[in-house]
Amino acid sequence: MSSVGTLYSWPNNPKAVRILAAAAYNGAKVDFQEVKLSEGEHQKPEFLKKFPHGKVPTFTSSEGLNLSEASAIARFVAGISNNANLLGSDNATSAQIEQWISFSDDELLTPAFQIASLCTGRIPYNKVTEDRQWTGLNRAFATLETHIKNHTFLVGHQVTLADLTLASDILFVQNTVAGADFRSKYPNAQRYFETVINQAPVKSVFPALNPVQDNIKFTPPKKEEKPKAAAAPAAAAAPKAAKKPAAKKDDDDEEDDKPAEPKSAPHPCSTLPPTSFNLDEAKRQYSNLDTPDFLKWFYEKYDAEGYNIVKLDYKYNDELTQVFMSSNLITGLNSRLEASRKYFLGAGAVFGANNDSVIALALILRGKNPMDVLGVAPDIDSYSVTPLDISKAEDKKFFEDVLSWEGEYQGKKLAEGKFFK
Ligand SMILES: N[C@@H](CCC(=O)N[C@@H](CS)C(=O)NCC(=O)O)C(=O)O
Secondary structure (H helix, E strand, O other): OOEEEEEEEOOOOHHHHHHHHHHHHHOOEEEEEEOOHHHOHHHOHHHHHHOOOOOOOEEEEOOOOEEEOHHHHHHHHHOOOOOOOOOOOOHHHHHHHHHHHHHHHHHHHHHHHHHHHHHOOOOOOOHHHHHHHHHHHHHHHHHHHHHHHOOOOOOOOOOOHHHHHHHHHHHHHHHHHOOHHHHHOOHHHHHHHHHHHOOOOOOOOOOOOOOOOOOOOOOOOOOOOOOHHHHOHHHHHOOOOOOOHHHOOOOOHHHHHOOOOOOOOOOHHHHOOOOOOOHHHHHHHHHHOOHHHHHHHHHHHOOOOOEEEEEEEEOOHHHOOOHHHHHHHHHHHHHHOHHHHHHEEEEEEEEEEOOEEEEEEEEEEEOOOHHHHHOOOOOHHHEEEEEOOOOOHHHHHHHHHHHHOOOEEOOEEEEEEEEEO
């Protein structure tokens, strides 16, 4: 069977799964090419040339048609033949199919994505926002529950693109967000979902159903009396201005999401003596050069008087589950360092695999006191901060591995890397 085109996405993306399911239902073959968002593959010029919006999923048909937007690609693949009549054969049916596709994405998947992003720290956590998204998700399931009580499929008496879309989205919800108690409230939706994913043409296309036991939860960063970084020798030289929320009392969680510094307070690094090492230039070089070339450039230019280099180890690796969630935690930390953006450069990495991963970062920081830069992140106490001495082979290797998104750490192979710049 010749392929009708190539789908680009991260694996198991619910927005891609529906497309593969539609192809399978139609008896069509679609090739799949992974796009690693964590490596910025969706922002590379060759990708943007075909898909200027720079998001996935995207698709190139065998005739060279480039498409983005999941529902458009799914529609294209579903309409490639009439084998399965996935799009309906009259205007009213097609409109109802469209209605449920829109419902799946906007009413169900969007709140689920938001909850996952909030709870994994990808976006700053806010309880009110999380509650609002759960209300939205429950509302969507309640509507589905009522509709599906007296229907086998969403529209008419056979599977349509609406069912493949909704089932892909529910699969994501069950595997990532909503636990057993949530699911038990919607028995008809559950029965319907299982019916769709077990349809013969798509059974092997849907990712494995591995439902989470409990609802995904945001775990506030744990705090210790004395952050390790504060004990580092360099910390002795910390100017008093390096105040940060990390020093707040343990019971002060509510405050943690507020900006770390009053807007008027100067950043502790703003008054440092000048340095010959230009961090903006370094960021450009890191973006434009292959990492080995960047490192060569870096070692020539680095000013050890004006900067320090540190390793960050996540303290709660034993609580990490899926690699993409660990990766989101790193993205979250990167966002929360925003107030210090001008003063650091480096990378973070997840090493290992699902349920067996560790998070580590290597960062070049302005000044001599790491907390002057890192202290703006409320969750920094979740990391131990250790100075790296790049004249030592072991530290240098770690530094280079993380910046290159390569190698192993604590016996685990690098799984994902993120820029900090
Ligand atoms: N409206 C698009 C949204 C696609 C989308 O949000 N894709 C995410 C991954 S699931 C993405 O590519 N994010 C990368 C970015 O935002 O740069 C669709 O429905 O296909």
